[in-house]
Amino acid sequence: MNIRLRHDAIVRSLRRTGTATIDALADDVGASRRTILRDICALRDQGFVIHSEPGRGGGLQLDPQSVQTTARLAVTEVFALLISVAAMRAAGGLPFSDLADSGLAKIERALPGDKVRDLRRFLDCLHIGQLSPQQDLSDMGPMDPALLPAFERAFLQRHLLRFHYRDAQGRETKRVVEPQAMLILPPLWYLVAWDPARDDFRHFRMDRIGTPVVEEGATFRRRHVPFDADVCPYRDLAG
Amino acid sequence: MNIRLRHDAIVRSLRRTGTATIDALADDVGASRRTILRDICALRDQGFVIHSEPGRGGGLQLDPQSVQTTARLAVTEVFALLISVAAMRAAGGLPFSDLADSGLAKIERALPGDKVRDLRRFLDCLHIGQLSPQQDLSDMGPMDPALLPAFERAFLQRHLLRFHYRDAQGRETKRVVEPQAMLILPPLWYLVAWDPARDDFRHFRMDRIGTPVVEEGATFRRRHVPFDADVCPYRDLAG
DNA sequence: GATAATGGTGCCATTTTTTGTCACCATTGA
DNA sequence: TCAATGGTGACAAAAAATGGCACCATTATC
Structure with a gap:
């Protein structure tokens, strides 16, 4: 046997x-x-x-x-679990957040080394907060999970991202930006990016971003992303 | 090698x-x-x-x-992950909640059959909602994760639970109740129980429950737990 | 069409790992 | 004391993994 x-x-x-x-x-x-x-x-x-x-x-x-269980998880599934638990913790936490973390740590240890590095670097770009109750969510659209690979690639390899953006007033603009961070305010996601054309940071609500294209040729350097109330007042800033 | x-x-x-x-x-x-x-x-x-x-x-x-990963998880860790993802979904969800679910489904499939049944039955007792912003959390105490096994046993085997409870006014009472459900309003947990002495449902905030004792001898039947605004107005009801 | 580079299969001897056996020790309750 | 139990070390036997070989199919290039 x-x-x-x-x-x-x-x-x-x-x-x-x-x-x-x-x-x-x-x-x-x-x-x-x-x-x-x-x-x-x-x-x-x-x-x-x-x-x-x-x-x-x-x-x-x-x-x-x-008693333990073994499961085979795809990397994106591990990523989704990490985000869920991290977001839950940011939202106040549960008595068992520590247990969930220990489970995730085991899962992470089982990942191949280079994937762990990638995952860490991507997670470093994530900032999780809480939405202020005043936020109007009535116009919230769906976000395509298929976007994730493009974003992951752009973040990890420091490639510029090009996409169409439709702002709160419905105006559509073309953008080519340096993706610097992701801001998660459940259930909303924002891309925090440096917009070279405007020489400033801009926040893009993910459900308003059109299909993004990774600019393979161009790379950028990471900038310090100021997550204070002035620059990130928890609302849509991509005007 | x-x-x-x-x-x-x-x-x-x-x-x-x-x-x-x-x-x-x-x-x-x-x-x-x-x-x-x-x-x-x-x-x-x-x-x-x-x-x-x-x-x-x-x-x-x-x-x-x-690329996949295999990890050995303890049952309690699986449980913690399930709760985290479920609570996150209840709180509004993330774009990747579906991915997290698919990962958890794989994990669950890998659990031994009887454990899955137990887990399901326990999860059936869980109700996850959102805390109203008015709730005062200033007096929130820590909850001992070691309580979980006692609760799990009481729920699964329908045993009465005995504990001391300290209400919002600081009054301490002894309780012997039928644990019927758990209400999760992150970051608070409530035990929803039928109190035979008062012939009614009562909600107990978990961080105000003293070390519980499972009454091995006595069992009870499940009741329909009314989760409407009248009975569960999202506040501490164990007066 | 010939040739070289590639993935793929079957066979068998060799090497490595796993298993069983045995002797022995420590602890515990009757 | 004795029998029942968990635990360890040594070594030979059994099983599994490995390497080498011959060979086949497919493909791009000359």
Whole structure:
């Protein structure tokens, strides 16, 4: 039997029986006593909490709280989870935000190294806040999640972004900007960008941005994004 | 080299180089051509999308969208993630809530069957809403995450809960109640319970509940919890 | 059409890892 | 004391992974 299947079988058996002796497990999964002991070691290394009681009447016991699950996640899914938990924390937090963080940390550790670096650099560009209750959301449009890859690429490789923008008054303008940060004020997202044509920062509400095009040829340098009330008064500033 | 490490190395190499030939990969990770081919097979089985182009100028190419990660999560961590994403969605949502859901669905599928049932039943008891801005949070205390297991047990096995409760005026009372639901108004949590002594529903703010004791002997039946404005006016009701 | 570069498969001997067996130790309750 | 239990080390046997080889199919280039 495959070693991973056997590990799963041992966990199942322990969950079912509550307490089991090594010999019972060996019988159950069809392996030798020694192998079971090696498996128990491996499972403990993997984070399962298995209590053992020596002596007559003893045995092995799996802490049900430590039952774990493995899932394969795409990078974008990990990203979405990170944002959700971070935004929730910014919104006031839940008693279990710490637990969620520890889960996410495990997920992050499992990511390939370069993806972690990318993710970190992208997350560094994110600023999460709370929307003031006065904000009028009546005209909020949907945002296309498919935009994300373009933004990620523009942010990570410092490429200029070109898009059409429709402002609060419905005026449409063409923009070529340096994407410097993302501002999240659930449920709104803003792109904070340096607009070279206007020589100033501008905030663009993501649901008002037309399909963006990454300008592969041009790069820019990062600027200090001032997130104070003067520059970022939590409203649409892209006039 | 360990087989898993080599698989990781291959994925890294493919990500770095874009397109690579089998021989180049073999050189890179220090294995034979045959082994690389077997590894590619295994990676494809694991869900990585690897395009291959035969003939001169061909090679292997990893679909960057298919990079995946596996993490082992404890059940409580899964629970915390579910709550965070659900609460975020209730608070207005993010453009990526759907992606987060798809990630969580994968995680949930990987959980052992009985744990999924428990989790569902517990989640059914959760009601997530938004706090009205008028709520005074100045006296908000910390909530002990260690309370969770007791609540989970009480909910799932329909056991009465006994605890001390300190109301908004600071009065302390003893309670023995039927836990019927949890109301989450970030950052506050409420226990919605039927209080047999008062023959009515009561809302208890979680941070005002003393260490709860599960009454193993007594069980109760579930009641319809009315979540309308009359019964749940988003304030502390446990008078 | 020939040729070289590429992905892909089957076979088998060799190397590495995993497994089983055995002897032994420590702890516990009867 | 004794029997039942968890735990460790050593070593040979069994199983799995690996490398090398021959060979096939496809493709671009000469």
